[in-house]
Amino acid sequence: MQLHAMWDDYPALSKDLQEVLQTIEKNIQIRDKHVEKNVKDLIHAGGKLLRPAFALLSAQAGPEYDKDRAISIAAALEVLHMATLIHDDVVDDSPLRRGIPTIHSKYGRNYAVYTGDYLFCICFKILSAHASSVENIEFNSKNIEKILMGELDQMRTSYKMNVTVREYLTRISGKTAQLFALSCYSGATGSKASRMTVAKCYNIGHYLGMAFQIIDDVLDYTSTDAGLGKPVLNDMKQGIYSLPLIYAMKGHLAEFEPLLSQKLDMTDDASEQVLALISKYNGVEQAFKLANKYTNKALREIKKLPAGVYRDDMYRLTKSILDREI
16 A cells, blocks of 8 residues: 655654555445445545544553554544545535545445445444543544534635635634544543643644645645646635635735636636736735744644654654645
8 A cells, every 4th residue: 555655754654554544444345346446546545644644643642552542543533534525525526536536526426425424434433442431432523523514614605705814714623623633632542641741732733734724725726736636726616715815805805806706607717817816915925824823833832742753753744734735
């Protein structure tokens, strides 16, 4: 199983991530083997596996590190992430994910929705076998609820041209940052880390997730389809206005309105005009600056964790988030 090239610099973590993928494969058994193959293809389509990686690293912050338990928890969280991606693609009607056709584009929306639902079940199946208490299961459930509420917030604000930075941050806090926070939290609690350490891990995940999503949104305006593995500017045409655009529109809405009002019928020329306006009003630079602030918050929290190789790897990995191009 080939991992993303970024893990070549983390040999021990790379080996554990291979076991995470093997655990996921073992738990995914769908009667329709064509759909099962497509789900497994998504597993191996070059995803960065950052959420399970941070769960594995956080699991070493406590005194009772259990590798098998850490790998199972990391696998459950990646399955949860996959479920949200499949549902996202249905809502966005996206034809590609990680450079391969999406489930719904090949088999239809019904298949995709039920496949995503199935993966939610697999996530809880794995988590329940390794949760140390009913409280942990309840906490995980509440966090998954926050993730889904973030998705609903995104739908509520679609095509809202006067969307604020605060509304955007609230949306990505639930949609993306919550899963990173849950990953770090679950890893730390699984190793019986102290309450203070668990809280730090949760905060690290939150700050990291915020930075990650902002950078992801920046790339939507600066990458090609081939480089990003999904259609660029698709979110904008779907009415999902992200930070570079929101910053650029502040005080200049009149210039954007006739272009964005085209919605799904936006022409290539109109898209280019939007990109030019975002560049003119420094939308990307302002967004990147905020991502940098969140990254630095995460780095400060990481320095407060108990010392160890895991902490050094976590610090180095977090710093690399701002430098990513895909």
